[in-house]
Amino acid sequence: MESVRKVEISTSGKVIESPCGPIIHGLEDVLIKVTSISDIDGRKGILWYRGYRIDDLAKYSNFEETAYLVLYGKLPTRSELSEFSEKLASNRDLPEEIYSIIRVLAENKVHPMLVLESAVSALAGFDPKAGDLSKEALYDQAIRLTAVLPTIIAAHYRFSRGLGVIKPKKDLSHAANFLYMMFGSTPDEVSTRAIDLYLVLHIDHEVPASTFATHVAISTWTDLYSAIVAGIAALKGPLHGGANEAAMKQYLEIGSPSNARPYVEKLLAEGKRLMGVGHRVYKTYDPRARIYKDLVRELSEKKGNMTYYQIAEEVEKVVLEKLAPKNLYPNIDFWSGIAMYLLGIPYEYYTPIFAMSRVVGWSAHAIEYLNEHRLFRPRACYIGPHDVQYVPIDQRK
Numbered sequence: 345m346e347s348v349r350k351v352e353i354s355t356s357g358k359v360i361e362s363p364c365g366p367i368i369h370g371l372e373d374v375l376i377k378v379t380s381i382s383d384i385d386g387r388k389g390i391l392w393y394r395g396y397r398i399d400d401l402a403k404y405s406n407f408e409e410t411a412y413l414v415l416y417g418k419l420p421t422r423s424e425l426s427e428f429s430e431k432l433a434s435n436r437d438l439p440e441e442i443y444s445i446i447r448v449l450a451e452n453k454v455h456p457m458l459v460l461e462s463a464v465s466a467l468a469g470f471d472p473k474a475g476d477l478s479k480e481a482l483y484d485q486a487i488r489l490t491a492v493l494p495t496i497i498a499a500h501y502r503f504s505r506g507l508g509v510i511k512p513k514k515d516l517s518h519a520a521n522f523l524y525m526m527f528g529s530t531p532d533e534v535s536t537r538a539i540d541l542y543l544v545l546h547i548d549h550e551v552p553a554s555t556f557a558t559h560v561a562i563s564t565w566t567d568l569y570s571a572i573v574a575g576i577a578a579l580k581g582p583l584h585g586g587a588n589e590a591a592m593k594q595y596l597e598i599g600s601p602s603n604a605r606p607y608v609e610k611l612l613a614e615g616k617r618l619m620g621v622g623h624r625v626y627k628t629y630d631p632r633a634r635i636y637k638d639l640v641r642e643l644s645e646k647k648g649n650m651t652y653y654q655i656a657e658e659v660e661k662v663v664l665e666k667l668a669p670k671n672l673y674p675n676i677d678f679w680s681g682i683a684m685y686l687l688g689i690p691y692e693y694y695t696p697i698f699a700m701s702r703v704v705g706w707s708a709h710a711i712e713y714l715n716e717h718r719l720f721r722p723r724a725c726y727i728g729p730h731d732v733q734y735v736p737i738d739q740r741k
């Protein structure tokens with residue numbers, strides 16, 4: 345069992361020279377804390393949660409158990425798992441006022457990621473312990489937030505289509521209940537597995553932009569709800585969590601496997617980015633993408649629609665040929681949207697579903713950071729003028 349690994353400092357790290365000294369652009373490879381939540385070997389393509397390889401968790405675990413592991417740092421016993429699952433299930437419903445907020449925004453076509461931010465933000469107002477940073481309150485809030493995100497997303501889906509909301513069912517797993525609240529029937533095994541595996545694979549990833557945003561927020565001793573809103577806001581961008589939606593839109597635009605190569609070649613010749621490809625840390629194939637690719641193949645076969653799997657395979661060939669020499673490989677977003685598409689989920693919900701899982705990692709990191717807390721407050725190198733003479737507005741030209 346390997347303990348501490350040294351973070352590899354990439355050779356391509358972008359350092360900008362400034363009058364005040366070097367600036368590490370985008371904080372590449374800058375360490376912000378010690379952690380025992382997750383670790384990534386970006387060269388070998390290995391991801392661990394609490395020391396367990398993602399491959400093993402994908403094969404043997406499920407969302408509830410992996411969420412417990414990431415939050416509490418150990419695999420649960422049978423009774424701990426059933427207590428945790430029960431707590432998650434009994435926290436699924438929302439106050440009626442939150443359903444009303446979601447309805448108004450959804451009926452006005454507000455993107456579900458924005459609605460997620462708004463609903464989580466508003467939920468803090470319904471928790472008398474929202475600002476309590478004690479361990480006990482934080483764990484309760486982490487569980488509550490994890491429990492309600494699927495309900496917010498499914499309610500948005502229903503309201504935006506003029507459909508009545510479907511209240512959560514306590515006797516279904518986290519993944520199955522989500523699909524039930526979206527579509528109104530108990531999902532089949534493969535569909536449930538597609539969501540469950542997706543959730544396991546996305547729970548945590550060390551300190552990407554969204555998790556860093558959560559750290560910055562919690563470092564001010566704000567409440568956990570607000571820190572999670574910061575995470576959701578940063579996840580939304582297409583360079584981060586929004587890439588799953590963007591990648592699926594690319595496959596839809598490509599339309600057929602034979603159009604994949606010319607499409608990608610044209611896009612790259614125009615200097616554009618292929619969504620679902622490249623990663624700040626992985627300089628090889630993302631291990632989660634490998635795992636999820638197999639699921640997408642199985643799901644495509646079961647659903648009798650191989651088109652998007654085949655399009656992605658053709659795109660992958662061009663990526664491995666043209667971008668892999670630059671250390672750019674498919675990431676998790678390359679494959680994940682196809683599964684969501686096959687489940688009948690519209691693409692604006694793909695990033696919210698990412699948040700549904702990552703909320704666990706954000707919470708675990710916020711709780712961990714408060715143990716060794718210090719306010720985040722970096723500096724910038726000012727290059728503008730000083731002591732400029734103020735001219736009153738009526739004397740300005």
Ligand SMILES: CC(=O)SCCNC(=O)CCNC(=O)[C@H](O)C(C)(C)COP(=O)(O)OP(=O)(O)OC[C@H]1O[C@@H](n2cnc3c(N)ncnc32)[C@H](O)[C@@H]1OP(=O)(O)O
Pocket residue numbers: 370552582583584585587616617618619620621622623624625672675676677
């Ligand atoms: C869950 C996640 O968040 S995983 C990431 C999801 N995001 C995406 O899939 C969006 C597409 N990918 C990207 O934009 C990038 O690979 C990122 C943002 C994820 C990481 O990039 P960084 O490590 O910051 O690298 P950076 O943006 O500096 O790019 C380095 C070089 O690779 C190129 N490059 C990076 N990604 C891609 C891509 N997807 N397609 C084509 N070229 C790319 C850049 O144009 C740049 O080229 P240059 O040096 O000639 O200017």
Ligand SMILES: O=C([O-])CC(=O)C(=O)O
Pocket residue numbers: 546548549551552553584624625675676
């Ligand atoms: O780690 C990153 O930079 C992006 C991320 O969240 C992930 O890949 O899951």
